Amino acid sequence: MVSEPVIEVELVPVYTLRRTDNTRKVRALYNLQFPPDTWMGRNQAHWMLSNDVEPVAGFCSAAYLKDLKCGFFTAAWVRAAVRGGGIQRRMIRTRVNWSKKQGARFCLTYCAADNYGSLYNLLRCGFQAYWKSGWHVCVLKFEDISAHTINAALKRTSWDKGS
Numbered sequence: 001m002v003s004e005p006v007i008e009v010e011l012v013p014v015y016t017l018r019r020t021d022n023t024r025k026v027r028a029l030y031n032l033q034f035p036p037d038t039w040m041g042r043n044q045a046h047w048m049l050s051n052d053v054e055p056v057a058g059f060c061s062a063a064y065l066k067d068l069k070c071g072f073f074t075a076a077w078v079r080a081a082v083r084g085g086g087i088q089r090r091m092i093r094t095r096v097n098w099s100k101k102q103g104a105r106f107c108l109t110y111c112a113a114d115n116y117g118s119l120y121n122l123l124r125c126g127f128q129a130y131w132k133s134g135w136h137v138c139v140l141k142f143e144d145i146s147a148h149t150i151n152a153a154l155k156r157t158s159w160d161k162g163s
């Protein structure tokens with residue numbers, strides 16, 4: 001008798017990134033994952049990463065600074081067990097597209113000196129980085145934007161980590 005070959009199939013959980021209005025939930029996650037950073041406040045958009053069995057596998061947020069026409073990325077977090085699959089890049093692209101729809105001329109964020117994974121992901125999504133006061137300030141320009149405008153955006157958000 002010829003036995004059937006055994007085919008092993010690995011089931012990969014599919015995670016979806018969806019916009020959420022549940023600010024309270026995102027804020028609780030933010031406080032847990034990013035102490036002692038300060039919550040940026042109202043007027044942020046949030047996205048939750050989930051699948052059928054895991055309602056909270058990550059989240060990301062952004063704010064739109066209307067007068068400066070700047071999409072400012074305020075947070076991104078992926079649960080440790082889910083990391084390594086390029087999800088942050090998905091989060092970056094989602095927020096870039098959202099910012100463009102708001103009318104942004106550029107997107108802006110920063111990452112800690114030793115957060116190479118995050119920096120790498122931002123660079124792969126087209127951001128340029130420069131070093132300021134111990135942080136990587138990361139910018140994606142859709143138009144010619146002056147350093148003055150970028151600095152104004154950093155100051156506005158109180159995320160200017162200037163020493």
Ligand SMILES: CC(C)(COP(=O)(O)OP(=O)(O)OC[C@H]1O[C@@H](n2cnc3c(N)ncnc32)[C@H](O)[C@@H]1OP(=O)(O)O)[C@@H](O)C(=O)NCCC(=O)NCCS
Pocket residue numbers: 075076077078079082083084085086087088089110111112115116117118120121
């Ligand atoms: C940052 C974070 C969201 C990334 O999660 P993720 O989407 O699963 O990240 P990935 O592992 O898919 O991507 C990291 C990439 O950086 C690369 N990388 C990691 N360390 C690196 C280093 N020292 N030098 C160069 N590249 C590096 C990885 O190889 C990977 O690239 P690849 O996809 O081409 O292999 C996650 O680690 C996290 O939640 N960290 C805690 C919160 C945080 O730091 N948020 C960001 C604040 S700016």
